[in-house]
Amino acid sequence: MSHNPVNHPARPIYRAIGGLTGVYLVLFGVLGIVETSGGEFFAQDDTLVLGQGTNLGNSVLSIVLGLVILAATLIGRNVDVALNKPLGYALMALGAAALAVLRTDANYLNFSVATSIVVMILGLVLLMAGMYGKVGSDDEARAFEHARLFS
Incomplete structure (x- = not known):
């Protein structure tokens, strides 16, 4: 996309922020598994981890997403950009x-309002990391700057 910056000066910071999002998801998932071990996979109870509702299914999903985000961040280049946007x-x-x-039997992941807000914020953070973390050649960066300045 031509409107997303290429070789943004702060791209290492955005990449690190994307990686920290993955670390948070893994941490939340591990703490959730510790807290909900022995319970039902999709239990709908009052289990809280880091102030957010969770169950075993939500914890496993968080770990998987966090590991995928961390792997993409470690691979780098534009793999993390291609993954962060859709995941966001x-x-x-x-x-x-x-x-x-939220208050129905369809709440399989045992979300609370706090969990929903945190998940939306994590999505916004991943979008930001995906929008500003693109790496390109010097020619692509010059073309982006030219288009930005003279459009």
Whole structure:
């Protein structure tokens, strides 16, 4: 996309922020597994981890997403950019969908309002990291700057 910066000066910071998002998801998932071990996979109870509702299914999903984000961040180049954008959109949609089913039997991941808000914020952070972390050649960077200055 031509409107996303290429070789942004702060791209290492955005990449690190994306990686920290993955670390948070893994940490949340591990603490959730410790807290909910022995329970049902999709239990709908009052289990809280880091102030957020969770169950074993939500914890496993968080670990998997966190590890995928961390792997993409470690691989670098534009793999993390290609992954962070769709995962950011997906997390925002998941947070909105969880709000829609919050007090119903369809709340399989045992989300609370706090969990939905945190998931949406994590989605926004991943979108930001994906938008500003693109790496390109010097020619692509010059073309982007030319288009930005003379459009």
